[in-house]
Amino acid sequence: MTLLDVKDLFVSYGPLVAVQGISFQVRKGQVVSLLGSNGAGKTTTLRAISGTISLVGGKVTGGSISFEGQEITKVPPHRRVRKGISLVPEGRKIFHRLTVYENLVVGGYTVKDFGDRLEFVYQLFPILKERRNQIAGSLSGGEQQMLAIARGLMSNPKLLLLDEPSLGLAPRVVDVLYDAISKINEEGTTVLVVEQHVKKALTHSHYIYVIQTGRIIASGEPEEVLSMDMVKAYLG
Amino acid sequence: MVSATYILDLFIGSFVLWSMYALLAIGMSIIYGILRLINFAHGAMLMVGAYFYIMFLSMGLDPITSLPLSMALGAVLGVTIDFFAYRPLRGGPELSMLITSLGVYIFLENLVRIIATPQPRVFPLPEFLKGVYRYGDFSVRVIEIFTIVLTLVLFAALVLFFTKTKVGIAMRATADDLEASVLMGIDANRIIMIAFALASMVAALTGFLWGGMYGQVDPTTGFMPGVKAFIAAVVGGIGSLTGSVLGGYILGYAEIYSVGLLPPEYSGLRDGISFLILIIILLIRPYGLFGREVERV
Numbered sequence: 001m002t003l004l005d006v007k008d009l010f011v012s013y014g015p016l017v018a019v020q021g022i023s024f025q026v027r028k029g030q031v032v033s034l035l036g037s038n039g040a041g042k043t044t045t046l047r048a049i050s051g052t053i054s055l056v057g058g059k060v061t062g063g064s065i066s067f068e069g070q071e072i073t074k075v076p077p078h079r080r081v082r083k084g085i086s087l088v089p090e091g092r093k094i095f096h097r098l099t100v101y102e103n104l105v106v107g108g109y110t111v112k113d114f115g116d117r118l119e120f121v122y123q124l125f126p127i128l129k130e131r132r133n134q135i136a137g138s139l140s141g142g143e144q145q146m147l148a149i150a151r152g153l154m155s156n157p158k159l160l161l162l163d164e165p166s167l168g169l170a171p172r173v174v175d176v177l178y179d180a181i182s183k184i185n186e187e188g189t190t191v192l193v194v195e196q197h198v199k200k201a202l203t204h205s206h207y208i209y210v211i212q213t214g215r216i217i218a219s220g221e222p223e224e225v226l227s228m229d230m231v232k233a234y235l236g
Numbered sequence: 237m238v239s240a241t242y243i244l245d246l247f248i249g250s251f252v253l254w255s256m257y258a259l260l261a262i263g264m265s266i267i268y269g270i271l272r273l274i275n276f277a278h279g280a281m282l283m284v285g286a287y288f289y290i291m292f293l294s295m296g297l298d299p300i301t302s303l304p305l306s307m308a309l310g311a312v313l314g315v316t317i318d319f320f321a322y323r324p325l326r327g328g329p330e331l332s333m334l335i336t337s338l339g340v341y342i343f344l345e346n347l348v349r350i351i352a353t354p355q356p357r358v359f360p361l362p363e364f365l366k367g368v369y370r371y372g373d374f375s376v377r378v379i380e381i382f383t384i385v386l387t388l389v390l391f392a393a394l395v396l397f398f399t400k401t402k403v404g405i406a407m408r409a410t411a412d413d414l415e416a417s418v419l420m421g422i423d424a425n426r427i428i429m430i431a432f433a434l435a436s437m438v439a440a441l442t443g444f445l446w447g448g449m450y451g452q453v454d455p456t457t458g459f460m461p462g463v464k465a466f467i468a469a470v471v472g473g474i475g476s477l478t479g480s481v482l483g484g485y486i487l488g489y490a491e492i493y494s495v496g497l498l499p500p501e502y503s504g505l506r507d508g509i510s511f512l513i514l515i516i517i518l519l520i521r522p523y524g525l526f527g528r529e530v531e532r533v
Contacts, residue, residue, distance in 0.1 A: 050419060052415055052418060052419060055327075055414070055415045055418060056415070057327075076423075077418045077419070078421050078422055078423045078424070079421075081419065081420065082421055087419050089415070089416065089419060093413055093415065093416040093419075094416070095408070095412040095413055095416065095417075096412060096413075097408070097412050098405065098408060098409060098412060102405050102408075102409070103409075105402060105405050106405055106406055106409040106417065106420050106422070107420055109406055109420050109421050109422055110420075110421035151420070152419075154420075155420065155421055
């Protein structure tokens with residue numbers, strides 16, 4: 001079953017067209033990766049799906065985004081969270097001046113079973129429980145990324161969007177994060193992850209799309225995509 | 237020689253002034269924290285609040301009903317102003333909102349001038365706040381004690397609101413990072429509405445205290461308190477509530493003691509001293525005592 005269906009999507013920042021008619025699908029229960037180099041339009045695509053594109057001066061100028069069969073292009077970003085879409089943004093964007101616990105409270109702003117969600121994310125990242133009263137800005141980079149993912153999970157999303165979760169982190173931390181992502185997926189959450197870290201994405205995804213200058217240039221299951229010569233050349 | 241009673245008088249005086257500056261500064265800080273708007277119209281909300289109180293009294297209501305009603309009407313006005321004046325400008329340059337807030341100030345002052353005439357109005361204090369306690373040479377007015385106690389209670393309530401309630405924490409989160417808070421399912425417009433309602437309600441209450449302390453109000457009453465609250469907020473580090481409270485204290489203290497301890501011919505300098513403090517603090521700590529560098533993208 002298709003959870004997310006992006007059709008012929010165009011996104012612009014003023015005169016600059018960042019995404020030029022991409023189409024892809026995310027099936028329920030899968031981990032799907034969007035791969036591509038810097039500036040390929042990956043972050044813009046996630047912003048369009050989460051609706052926050054309007055907050056950074058961008059606009060969906062064509063195409064459609066459907067979630068669970070419903071067109072959501074016109075739905076304001078905060079309502080998309082209630083529908084079950086949660087974005088863990090690039091650069092983490094945790095609330096630096098709030099404590100770890102308060103970050104999670106805000107993450108669970110829309111849910112009723114706050115206690116259960118808190119238990120779930122503390123189990124996933126026990127370090128956050130230890131640090132719950134610490135100011136979030138004082139956490140290490142890896143811990144901040146864990147907090148960002150935990151916060152994104154508090155709303156009990158059906159679809160978790162992850163924007164470069166491994167960026168700037170030590171390999172050991174990246175392993176921890178991807179193990180957690182697999183666990184989250186096993187618990188039933190569908191994941192769409194944007195990555196430059198090709199190896200991690202390949203070993204942890206069910207399906208892969210390769211995006212270049214705002215267009216999808218290849219797609220398929222990991223082994224399939226990796227064997228394509230042009231993909232090898234592009235991703236290196 | 238300065239007597240102990242006189243020092244105590246000054247202490248009470250600075251405490252009272254601190255209360256009112258801090259209450260206004262907190263409102264400015266809440267709004268700044270979320271919208272990055274230095275709301276110059278905030279001083280006018282104090283003046284309008286005082287007029288609302290007089291209006292309800294003249295409609296025959298008693299003081300106990302009139303005060304909460306004037307605060308509620310202040311909150312409604314604050315939210316309305318946000319809706320018509322600031323909301324259309326969101327996403328645009330911060331400067332346009334700043335200039336608009338100056339315009340809103342001028343609009344409110346003149347609107348009150350037209351409706352209520354430019355003449356000062358006597359501010360009728362309720363009976364139970366009219367008394368004076370005397371202990372030998374020392375005397376303190378009930379309204380002064382009321383102002384100080386009410387301010388402390390309000391601070392405690394605000395601290396609880398911002399640290400213990402979901403909406404309060406969400407407001408701090410929105411002030412920290414608006415885009416991220418939207419990603420948590422928070423309706424930013426709703427949070428901004430709550431911020432304006434809260435800040436304007438507290439400003440209206442401050443208007444009541446201000447009127448009660450000085451016995452009269454006129455359409456320009458809000459100007460200087462607004463400027464002083466702005467200085468207090470900046471000195472403390474705008475956006476920080478602790479900073480606003482501390483900034484208000486520094487300002488109230490400096491103003492009262494400089495007037496009280498300097499020879500009478502220098503008493504005209506009291507406003508100048510506030511600005512001097514602002515300049516010195518900004519030279520030493522450009523982001524205020526509790527402020528942090530604002531990240532620019």
